[in-house]
Amino acid sequence: MEASPFRGVVASLATMHGKQWALRPLLRRRLGLSLRLADVDTDVLGTFTGEVRRAGSARETVVRKARLGMAATGSPVGLASEGAFGPHPVAPWTAADVEYVALLDDRTGLTVVEHVVSVETNHGHVVTDGRDLAAVLAFLRGVGFPHHAVVVRPAAGTAQPVKGIGRLTDVLAAVRRACAESADGAAVLCADLRAHVNPTRMRVIAAAGERLARRLATPCPACAAPGFGPVGAEPGLPCRDCGTPTPRDALLIFGCDRCPYRSRRPLADAADPGSCPVCNP
Template sequence: MPSDCAVIATMHGKESVIAPLLRGALGLRAELPPDFDTDRFGTFSRDVPRTDTPLATARAKIAAAFEHVPYAQIGIASEGSFGPHPQVPFVPCDSELVLLMDRRNGVEVVGHHVTSRTNYAYCVVTESEAAAAFAQGVGFPSHGVIVIGTEDGKSAPLKLLRKNAMTMTGLLAAVAECVALCGAAYLETDMRAHRNPTRMRAIRRATIDLLRRYRSRCPDCGREGFVATEWLTGLPCAACHAPTDRIRAAVSVCAGCGHRRERTSEAAWADPGRCDHCNP
């Protein structure tokens, strides 16, 4: 039973960034499940609706990948979600998650990377000039663009769906076909990793975050994934010493042995501007 095998639950080329990091950081040999269809878990390209949370979907992908590669000890899956930035309206945001599951000991570790560096965008067009301008703006052809049918100004993938245009000529032909059929075409950036190098970089960053967390071990039992998961507020006000809503400590709890570590924050006192007593 090869103990150095990690299965990567992907079919969109994500292994090209994940596998070298796994090998370098953990000495693991990555395998892909043969004939693996992650599209059935929901895709960005609208054929299958996405229903679960990204974490639940990643868990389901890993479970399916373990069935394909039964001797793998470790499973990896990645999920991205795209939309408006949670703090900055009108700024699009890519939130990437990479999950590692080690079935020898039940360790589950999640890495994240959230970035506004994404080409995520969509628009409705009726003319090829507007379609070409959109495509150039989002980095086509190095980044994919998907053409979707429309109904009442909304996307209607059941009417038409073309996601494999590699040249401007091919893309504009799909747009013309769509406009002839529906009166307008809904264009969307292709967020599948192999057609989106910008997203691929974000997946790499999330994988690096994952490996950093995984390699942090419990000082008591050595279990991987010993990272802060809870933050305690109540850092005292520098003027009146009353507790504030600032963080005073980060708490790590080992899922294996229950070992608990509280790391107090570097700042000893909170700015009185954050204090309800001094600055109500």
């Protein structure tokens, strides 16, 4: 940490959902960086519950969110995090939470984005007419309720979802209300993915923060700018049995945000024949 270019720096953190709990201690410990909360409505960039659709990718949004915080606080250094839930990018039959964390530094023109892919996630939903209590309870158990909050909305129509529900009596009341409001008499019950009511997600954000901190502590071998790390990958890992290039990544490309220096590191020796277009067409 002695050499950290962020020692004593105060960065804005744009969050409405308590992400400072995941990020503040590790950034202070690893980089000497402090956080100042930016009072901005990050929901304008998109919500998990669909009232506001996210305009760009999570990677683009995390940079935009950091910019909002910097504008609100006047700080030249800003941080933000953004999550995306869906199929795992490499194993699409598994659900995944991809968490991005970005640091922008206008003093030097630096933008560093890191991400973590985690299969530890409780995102999911169930449609209920409210009569099958056992199904509702099973869903709640599955998403880690009440340590994780849930969201309830009518299955049909445009009524606003009720978010952050953490008590069983409130869940059942919200389901009854949503069923009554919905044209088809059904309610959708889903996990609340906002970080402050979803400790599983908060842990993944902390893991992304650790990765960002490690990267910011890594200077570029060519120009010494902070944040040297993975910027891409090259497919074509040869099949272990027949040597045919597979879609699996063969090389990780490391790069710098400030200069064109790149280096390549092999990821593995060979790919499983299961991913080979010849052995497993």
